[in-house]
Amino acid sequence: MSLLPSINRFIRHIQRFKGWFGGAAALCLITGMYLGLITSPPDYYQGEIVRIMYVHVPLAHTALFGYTVLFVGSLWYLWKRDPLIDNMCHAAAGMSAAFTAVALVTGSIWAKPTWNTWWTWDPKLVSFAVLLMILAGYLMLRTMVEDPEQEGRYAAVLAIVGGLDLPIIYFAAEWWRTLHQPLSISLRGVSISGDILLPLSIMSIGFTLLFTYMLMIRTQMLYLVNLFDAKKGRLLSQVHLSKVGQ
């Protein structure tokens, strides 16, 4: 029980510094864009087209980071039942869906010149498409439940089942067929040159910071909306009671 107020206080505390996150995100994204679009060399095979990678790959990373936040947050919510964590999960799901959608679109634009097709049934594409569907289902589910506590519980169950499912979906799709270029950064070391890796990492950090910044704003907003609804309910019931009293 002692952990509960502290995490709540931690979220409230860190909220005060959200401007710093936004500023750092802007700085990273501007630097990363400059390095990626202007100073980094064009690819030997893909030419200038490769520059969409500096947006596409960080977006995909951030979408997965968002789902990780959602997964851990959902477990946390089921453990502690803190409504603020529930708001955070809701916010993380919405933004993870947005990042997933943009990652799919940029990937599709990149796929057209390099693979000569807008869409192909490759494991990463399949997983991201399914991820988007799971998140869309999650957000739909949120609108279909009346009671906020029940809403949080059901949504958390869905997020956990989805999180367990995503690796299986990926492996199933990978066995099914594969075309995507292998990961450039893996446990076996880095297989790309420094002047590409540097802007890519800066963009990744930038998008993650941007996600965190947006997550804070959105969490606060959802929290205030819930607070407003609760107060509105109380006010309405007071008005109703006073009318009954007359």
Add this chain to the structure above:
Amino acid sequence: MTFLKVIQWVVWKDLITEIRSRETLSSMLFFAMIVILVFSFSFSMDQDAVRELIAGIIWVAFAFTGIIGLGKSFTVELHNDCLEYLQLSPAPKGAIYLGKMTANLLFMLTVEILLFPLFVLFFNLDVVEEIGLLLLIFFLATLGLSAVGTLFSALTVQIRAREVMLPVLLLPLAVPVMIAAVEATRGALNGAPLSLYSQWLELLIIFNVIFTVASFWLFELILDS
């Protein structure tokens, strides 16, 4: 009541209800027959195309039919507030889940076993040698659908737009089951050696273990209100 007794009673209750009303099985069967007919109208297939496509057609029909059965599994509990009695019952919720899951598995398998001869008949398949293997694939994949499906059936029955939300939530999560079931069925029907598609059976087993255990624990959170 012991844990196993609860499972047994839930399965028994669902079977008895079904034998008396014949609602779920008959709606599943007729729906599935219509799906088969629509597929045979929409593709005019020669024997090569059939070999390529039939596994997918079989599993689309089975999955959609399964969703009808899964949806009914908890909507029948809404009459006479049976769902509330399930929620209030002191029986372990995990046992109720396993009972419901077993009943759903039995309904879906029954429909699949009744339908498969129609596929053989309409699409002119030869299955004599692989029938045991096919039944194993049907069992494993249906168990997977039922494991996740029962959890989401219990979830969607308590929210608005439940008929829409069950497939919307279930189908994306069932993607690995569908891929594995279609690939394994295609392998078995085309008479490929087992080693070429045994990985799909392994994937189904892994999926079933993970999601039966996860749903078993999460079910309490769904039924609790």
